Amino acid sequence: MNIVGLGVDLAEIDRVRYLYRKYGERFKDRCFTDHEWTYAHRYPDPSARLAARFAGKEAVMKSLGAGWRRIHWKDVEITGGGAPRVNLSGTALRRAEMIGVTRVLVTITHTDDSALVFTMSLSD
Numbered sequence: 001m002n003i004v005g006l007g008v009d010l011a012e013i014d015r016v017r018y019l020y021r022k023y024g025e026r027f028k029d030r031c032f033t034d035h036e037w038t039y040a041h042r043y044p045d046p047s048a049r050l051a052a053r054f055a056g057k058e059a060v061m062k063s064l065g066a067g068w069r070r071i072h073w074k075d076v077e078i079t080g081g082g083a084p085r086v087n088l089s090g091t092a093l094r095r096a097e098m099i100g101v102t103r104v105l106v107t108i109t110h111t112d113d114s115a116l117v118f119t120m121s122l123s124d
Contacts, residue, residue: 004101005121007062010114011055017047031057031073039080052108052115053078060086060104063121064095071095078117084108086119096121 019027028037036053040046056078061071075090086104088096096104100123108117 001103001122001124003120004099004123005063005065007059007064007119007121008117009055009058009062010116011051011058012114013048013051013110014113016051016054016115017045020047020050033074033077035079036077048110048115049080052110052117053080055115055117056084056086056106056108056119059117059119060088060092060106060121063104063119064092064101065099066095078106078108099123 032050032053036050040049040053043049057073057076058068060076061067064071071091075088075092077087077089079085079087084106086106088104101121102124103122105120105122106117108115
């Protein structure tokens with residue numbers, strides 16, 4: 001396997017909490033898959049899990065050499081419950097195929113204030 005790209009992003013949980021409270025369903029519809037939303041809402045305050053997914057999407061986009069203007073937010077899914085995984089679809093999947101990416105690895109960590117995500121895009 002070869003490393004095609006690396007990505008890292010840090011999301012402030014309070015900022016995501018603010019966006020969640022202010023925009024609710026609009027925030028969900030623009031940024032999160034149903035799986036991500038349902039997973040985050042298994043917790044009394046979903047903000048930390050939403051922040052991790054948001055940062056994860058940014059990190060994946062960086063590891064694919066593109067940003068949110070070229071890859072739709074919902075085309076990158078960060079799974080929850082156990083070791084996180086990345087699922088690509090639509091614009092993200094097309095970008096990955098174009099640059100030869102066959103797998104994206106992800107790791108997530110939280111503090112009380114922030115969620116940090118690191119990703120690595122790989123080719124065979």
